[in-house]
Amino acid sequence: MQIxxxxxxRQFYDPxxxxxxxxxxxxxxxxxxxxxxxxxxxHLNPNMDFIEKAAMLHDIGIxxxxxxxxxxxxxxxxxxxxxxxxxxxxxxxxxxxFGLVSERHTGAGITLENIIEADLPLxxxxxxxxxxxxxIICCADKFYSKSPKKRDIVMTRKKIEKSLxxxxxxxxKRFSAWADEFGF
Numbered sequence: 635m636q637i638x639x640x641x642x643x644r645q646f647y648d649p650x651x652x653x654x655x656x657x658x659x660x661x662x663x664x665x666x667x668x669x670x671x672x673x674x675x676x677h678l679n680p681n682m683d684f685i686e687k688a689a690m691l692h693d694i695g696i697x698x699x700x701x702x703x704x705x706x707x708x709x710x711x712x713x714x715x716x717x718x719x720x721x722x723x724x725x726x727x728x729x730x731x732f733g734l735v736s737e738r739h740t741g742a743g744i745t746l747e748n749i750i751e752a753d754l755p756l757x758x759x760x761x762x763x764x765x766x767x768x769x770i771i772c773c774a775d776k777f778y779s780k781s782p783k784k785r786d787i788v789m790t791r792k793k794i795e796k797s798l799x800x801x802x803x804x805x806x807k808r809f810s811a812w813a814d815e816f817g818f
Contacts, residue, residue: 637728639690646697646722653705657693660780665689667774671816672767680766688735689771693780695719695736704780711755716740731765738763739772742798742805742812752802762808769812776809791818 640658647654668689672680695718698708710718719736741748743762750758763769776794779785789797791813799806 635727635729637687637732639687642691642723642726642728643694645726646694651705653697656704656780656782656785657696659785660778661690661693663778663785664692664771664774667777668771671770671774671818674817675766675770675815678766680770684731685767685770688732688767689774691719691723691732692736692739692771692775693719694722696780704782713740713744713754714756716761717757731767734765735763735768735771737761738768739775741801742772742776742808745804748802748804770816773809773812773816 639661643654643657643661647657665686668685669682672682672685693715695715696704696706696712698718699706699710699712699715700708701712706712716737716739720733723733723736724730738761740761743760744754744756745762746758746760748754749756749761763772776798777789779787779789795806795810795813798809
């Protein structure tokens with residue numbers, strides 16, 4: 635199956651919109667950072683082609699959320715964009731792995747326990763990266779914001795860990811373990 639992430643994104647986003655520009659810029663940043671991380675762990679044989687394409691598609695569900703700061707006027711809370719993206723990608727008949735990247739990249743993955751304890755509006759299942767490629771893309775995503783005021787700032791590992799710890803200590807621990815594994 636030939637997969638062109640930009641053409642897939644165009645199915646859901648107006649290419650002349652600000653939201654399309656924000657999504658494309660962020661996705662390219664994440665794809666480039668993911669490839670950089672993957673090259674650093676080449677001995678683990680990451681699938682570079684999949685990483686680039688899945689990183690470009692990881693945030694495809696944001697338009698369905700209500701996040702005015704980045705121009706999203708959907709009906710769902712932003713935390714839902716991962717599983718909503720999975721539904722979109724699965725609905726297109728893409729290999730299951732693409733949807734899993736989208737679903738599992740939020741935070742440093744969201745556990746079923748997190749969902750229940752915080753009463754998050756998410757399906758009751760673990761949404762934590764499992765594969766090497768999922769972990770790489772999830773890590774890379776944390777370095778960049780989609781917010782227009784912050785999108786040109788590259789976060790440091792320390793700032794990412796601090797931010798994730800505020801969200802949930804388990805997120806910071808997972809990210810730290812992956813960062814150690816990936817050597818940054």
